[in-house]
């Protein structure tokens with residue numbers, strides 16, 4: 001799971017990976033014969049190779065277009081980009097509180113021009129709120145607004161949903177109701193954080209775990225994370 005990509009290591013922070021580190025990581029995946037997939041491919045598959053990976057980028061910030069896309073092309077890797085629909089063509093203003101510099105979000109034109117054999121688009125909700133704080137009708141309304149944009153602009157978006165902040169109701173009936181709601185809204189996969197590799201077919205298609213790649217992770221940490229997930233040490 002990636003977020004922002006920046007030009008130099010000195011701009012890195014928690015959620016921002018430098019373009020140099022990203023290249024080392026992609027090179028490592030390529031050299032070690034990892035195979036990348038889109039969620040749309042997994043739908044029809046019953047088994048996948050041992051070294052399979054899905055690269056995900058949240059928020060469709062412009063820096064992903066500038067820095068991540070050329071590297072994905074160079075190393076012939078696929079990735080899934082998750083759109084917070086309300087913010088298309090604006091900035092990631094929901095980050096304001098964190099004090100991180102605001103990032104531009106791609107425009108509709110930029111999203112439409114992404115090469116589809118490399119980039120698959122997915123959902124990252126409309127308003128980038130925590131699902132745990134929303135009622136069923138608020139979640140449904142949020143989906144409706146996503147569909148409105150997708151319809152208006154004829155955007156090609158696969159129904160895989162990355163939960164903003166990795167947040168969703170984790171327990172009991174709230175958890176079951178949440179999954180029912182996203183299922184009723186045609187979502188085929190739901191992505192949390194979790195920091196562990198997944199088995200495939202997925203144990204729970206609405207609790208797919210993602211491994212958080214951080215700005216300060218060196219290549220050794222990256223290799224360990226890809227194999228084992230997040231280690232207590234880090």
Ligand SMILES: [Zn+2]
Nearest residue numbers: 058059164165
């Ligand atoms: Zn996000």
